[in-house]
Amino acid sequence: MPERAGSGDPFAGAHAVITGGSSGIGLATAARLAARGARLSLLARGSERLERAGNDLAAAGADVAVRSADVADHTALDAALAELVADRGPCDILVTSAGVARPGHFLELDDSVFREMIEVDYFGTLYACRAVAPSMVERGSGSMVAISSAAGLLGIYGYTAYSPAKFAVRGLMESLRAEMAPAGVHVACVCPPDVDTPQLADENRFKPAETKAVAGTVKPLSALQVADAIVGGIERRRFLICPGVSTWALGRFGSVLAPALQSGFDRKVAKVRKKGAAPPPVGQ
Ligand SMILES: NC(=O)c1ccc[n+]([C@@H]2O[C@H](COP(=O)([O-])OP(=O)(O)OC[C@H]3O[C@@H](n4cnc5c(N)ncnc54)[C@H](OP(=O)(O)O)[C@@H]3O)[C@@H](O)[C@H]2O)c1
Structure with a gap:
């Protein structure tokens, strides 16, 4: 990553x-990286919220550009990324x-829900990585x-559409790590638990009662707690970034813990069903 002369911070000046x-x-x-001197390019679909985020970050002193694009639309995402790179230089950090x-x-x-999760969560990640990887490999640097x-570490009741997409993201990043490491490019996969x-x-509007019983008992982390874990993980070039103690344990010992966790979850589900699970919300 490029470093602003004299700043000493590895994020300073990074795009x-x-x-x-x-x-x-x-x-x-974005806010945490900007505080460390990174230059930001933000992408999302909704331009109003995107402009607001860009303006708030700029008001706090960030150097920030925004582009509206749907990550599931390969052509649109490539075009937006190409524009940002042409204007602001090659990407040093992709999140x-x-x-x-x-x-x-x-x-x-x-069926459309299963497809949407894969298209946005998996292909949206894949397309972005494929767009920035060649330049990172050429420069021998980047993250x-x-x-x-956490639903990409363990299958959970109610997440048959979401979990496979997040498992796929983890599989992609794990394989990509192995290919990028010899080129000097850092690859990371973040597995947060519930985040506020x-x-x-x-999501809470659609969670079945069983899912709430199984997964809704731990206090959500704040987005800034997760951001701190991400920034620290980039700095230390970690692969698996699992914010929070229980997710850390799942990340490290998941295959060992899974049978016990699954039977604990099954007992909670049985309890809810005995009481009579709430009917799914209207429209499902
Ligand atoms: N919150 C949690 O409990 C939690 C836990 C584990 C993992 N995660 C994962 O963390 C990531 C961030 O989630 P979050 O909780 O921060 O959600 P969020 O507050 O709803 O933010 C999601 C962001 O993604 C953008 N987005 C959604 N669909 C998009 C698309 N097709 N193309 C481009 N941008 C799109 C949204 O903007 P637009 O809608 O305007 O496009 C928004 O900027 C997600 O991948 C999520 O699955 C979240």
Whole structure:
């Protein structure tokens, strides 16, 4: 990463591109990187929220540009990234935080939901990585950081659409790490637990009662806590970044813990079903 003369901070002057940078984890990571002197390029679909995020960050002293694009639209994403790179120089840090989460009962979810999760969460990550990787390899430097999820470490009741997309992101980043390491490019996969963001609020509207019993008992982290873990993970060139103690344990010992966790979760689900699970919200 380029460093501003005399600043001593490895993030100073680095060009950080953040998909999903208008909200939640992406926006918090943008703020933390800007505080360390990084130059920001933020991408998301909704231009109003994106402009607001850009203006707020600029008011706090950040050097920031914004572009509206859907990460699931390969051509549109490539065009937006090409413009940002032409204007602001090659990407030194990519954070793919654009994502959607839609829980629900497997038997009740529409096929389109399964497709949307894969298109946005997986392909949106893949397209962004493919756009910046050639230049990072050529320069022998850079970081590509994808936001997966705790649901990308363990399958959880109600996440049959979301979890596979987040497993796919982790599989992609794990394989990519192996290919990028010899070229000097850092690759990371972030697996946060519940985080207090607009996405979590939206997700909660659709969570089956069983999912709430299994996954809704731990206090959500703040987006800034996750951003701090991401920035620290980039600095230390970590691969797996699991903010919070329980997710850290899941990241390290997941395959050992899984059978015990699954039977604990099954007991919670059985309890909810005995009481009579709440019917799914109207429209599902
Ligand atoms: N919050 C949690 O509990 C939690 C836990 C684990 C993992 N995660 C993951 O963390 C990432 C960030 O989530 P968050 O909680 O920060 O959500 P958030 O506050 O809802 O932010 C999501 C961001 O992604 C953008 N986005 C969504 N779909 C997009 C698309 N198709 N193309 C471009 N941008 C898109 C949104 O802007 P527009 O809607 O305007 O496009 C927004 O900027 C996601 O990948 C999520 O799955 C979240």
